[in-house]
Amino acid sequence: MAEELDLGSLSAIDQKELEVFCELLRMVSGLEARLMTSSEDEVVHIADLIQKGINGAHANDTKGMKSAVVDWITPKGQSLNLHIPRNAKAGRGFNHKCTGALLCPARLDWNNVESPMEWITLKRPPGFGRFFDLITILLQPNCQIQAFKHVFTSPSSVEQELKAMHSGNACLHGMRSVTKASIAYVAMQVRFALTSAQVFSCTDLVTDSKRFYNSITKLLDETDEKDEVDQLLTWWNRQIFPLYTDSEHMPTKDSALAQIRQKCEEIKERTTSISVGT
Secondary structure, eight states, X not given: OGGGSOGGGSOHHHHHHHHHHHHHHHHSTTHHHHHHTSOHHHHHXXXXXXXXXXHHHXXXXXXXXXXXXXXXXXXXXXXXXXXXXXXXXXXXXXXXXXXXHHHSOTTEETTEEEEEOOOOOSSOOTXXXXXXXXXXXXXXXXXXXXXXXXXXXXXXXXXXXXXXXXXXXXXXXXXXXXXXXXXXXXXXXXXXXHSOOSSOOTTOTTTOHHHHHHHHHHHHTOGGGHHHHHHHHHHHHHHHOTTOOOGGGXXXXXXXXXXXXXXXXXXXXXXXXXXXXX
């Protein structure tokens, strides 16, 4: 489908939507063939079903996050100085010192609004630059990791390791690594859960969740910062997927796997030489 379009004629928004659509076709086996052989009414029906699924998942995530986030921001073995009801949004946001501090704009210090905020470091690896500092603060707080597990693996995996006989949501849907969009989605959900806003709405100009989400994805898509974004994604993958591997985890020269591969190559070369000789 996408091959027939002139990508240069599309706006930035249209190109982004096309990328999402192509990813959807890749994820859902047989969807493209079904769309190509369906009538217009059937295509509309399929689109409605997909949107219904999206809305349902979104609503479940929002509902579950509302109560769970209270546990995540409460220090273990302690209680919040001012109690926050798990199933009510009143009293959150800037009405509470704990949620207010987490929602406070990065340029400000919640404890001293008059002065610029000193950049803090959250599990920051050495050698990373200013850009990584920024997205580290934005996307790596502990509750973000818990929220990601809550949505993409299972709520029970937040406090404990997944048992081998149980497959999380990510595994069931073939998700083996985090994506920029998934990080942005979780950040948006956590932010909304911390606010006092009662209803999640794209037209809400107070929380402005749509703009918040788009700002994060745009930040992570910056080509000039690709190396640091890749390192951020690697950090996330190691937190969420214990079996995740990348180029940094390639077998070393003296490892058992490297030696086995070398032996296989030697056998292959000898076999090839014998075949050529005969």
